[in-house]
């Protein structure tokens with residue numbers, strides 16, 4: 001890379017840096033140092049190398065001047081050759097140090113990225129479900145990626161830029177002044193003529209650059225959202241593809257325009273910089289040459305001055321934008337720390353334990369719950385990426401009391417939005433209750449470790465999520481150490497073995513994004529197989545509301561029968577057959593349990609259950625006593 005384009009890159013980056021003038025507290029500085037500590041010795045080595053390189057860069061022009069003087073004075077040949085060898089030696093040394101410096105700075109930079117990335121990943125993974133339901137994943141991921149990279153820049157590039165350039169600048173100016181202060185001052189006068197308009201031009205460009213970044217982000221979002229199986233399906237069914245294309249094209253066109261403008265500004269900048277330093281060199285030749293003719297300067301001094309000058313302009317322009325650069329790198333650090341500081345709402349209490357051995361009773365005791373609002377689970381600075389939801393804070397469950405004895409199957413029924421899935425999420429502690437308690441085997445879930453709950457409770461969610469992985473990969477999630485025959489056993493019991501055997505790739509078949517390559521019923525049976533493999537003591541089943549054809553229905557039903565045997569279960573039921581199999585049915589309406597009992601008892605009571613039964617379940621082939629309908 002030429003000096004000019006390095007300088008350009010630095011100015012360019014400072015233009016695009018967020019114009020933040022916040023004061024950085026000592027804490028941030030301290031934490032940065034803590035992250036830097038493991039790289040301490042490499043950092044010191046790097047700074048020392050930068051100083052040596054700068055000194056070498058100044059030494060060569062001075063030696064070149066001495067060569068010219070030796071020639072003019074008609075010195076002995078071996079003096080000239082000696083100087084030339086010295087210059088060659090310095091060049092070799094400089095190359096070696098350059099390689100070493102690059103190795104050190106990339107070790108530091110990449111090491112820092114590694115540390116920050118793993119810290120952020122570990123932390124975000126521990127965030128509760130609420131965080132992810134508030135945050136747009138793509139935006140969060142790209143944001144963290146960019147900020148992590150921005151943060152490491154503070155160490156490798158900025159540090160080397162500032163330290164190296166500063167040393168180089170001071171040394172060069174001192175040496176030049178020592179040779180001829182008049183020529184040096186004249187040459188430097190030209191600099192502001194160039195730097196001031198360049199910076200003004202840069203600032204104006206920064207605005208359009210940010211606009212381009214916004215457009216790029218919007219296009220990226222549009223693509224990731226639309227180019228997934230569910231998104232593409234939605235667009236095909238409801239979308240207006242022409243309008244989407246037009247919108248996309250308009251953004252892409254604007255980005256192209258901005259690209260042309262950026263290229264022109266960049267070229268103008270580099271050309272101007274080259275021109276100014278060429279003019280300054282002309283000044284050195286003119287003024288310095290005249291002084292040499294007067295005998296005030298040596299010919300070698302003129303050569304040394306002109307060579308030194310070429311090494312002056314790049315560090316000067318780079319330093320002019322150093323402050324903004326350092327600031328923007330620090331902002332990146334703060335953004336990363338901000339995410340690291342976000343306390344997970346749900347974490348293990350000190351002394352949290354395991355679920356007692358044996359069958360487990362599940363109990364909800366006067367549970368009240370509201371979904372946490374955005375400000376509790378997300379970040380102010382992530383606000384731009386969090387879909388702002390005003391629903392948070394409203395109580396969804398108003399005093400739920402429910403008990404599933406060990407081995408019992410409890411069915412929850414009720415209208416859509418009544419709070420059934422919410423109850424299920426509380427039992428597996430995806431959220432914490434606001435009042436009351438959820439207990440497993442008599443122990444409050446808040447006194448259990450996350451690992452203990454994961455081990456004891458298996459859940460099949462309403463949407464039956466699968467990872468974009470093979471069938472094997474999705475099954476092994478439940479029990480990584482499972483043997484081949486365990487997998488097939490689970491598949492057989494989930495009534496899925498025949499299908500998997502008929503697939504050309506068998507267990508290695510990749511199910512596609514979110515399992516879109518399987519039918520709804522197959523997907524459900526695969527999630528049930530996963531549950532069977534896990535063999536949890538408590539099963540929570542959130543039946544999919546979508547009705548299946550009768551063959552799939554029968555298969556899913558049989559799979560469910562297997563899953564529930566001998567386990568405590570809470571089943572959110574939309575199918576009469578599941579409900580009939582339950583030991584206890586609880587009717588949930590508006591966040592309350594309005595009725596509890598067996599199928600026969602509730603029908604006899606003639607309340608809400610009977611109403612639901614008539615409207616929702618009777619056509620399932622239910623044998624509703626005619627006398628009750630009229």
Ligand SMILES: Nc1ncnc2c1ncn2[C@@H]1O[C@H](COP(=O)(O)OP(=O)(O)OP(=O)(O)O)[C@@H](O)[C@H]1O
Pocket residue numbers: 133371391392396414415416417418419420421422423462
């Ligand atoms: N993440 C969330 N944040 C805020 N409110 C939510 C969230 N999830 C659900 N709700 C609200 O909580 C209430 C209960 O929802 P829930 O999902 O428990 O209903 P449900 O009984 O499972 O309904 P369905 O039978 O349709 O699945 C609804 O009013 C819903 O809008």
Ligand SMILES: [Mg+2]
Pocket residue numbers: 420421422462542
């Ligand atoms: Mg639900």
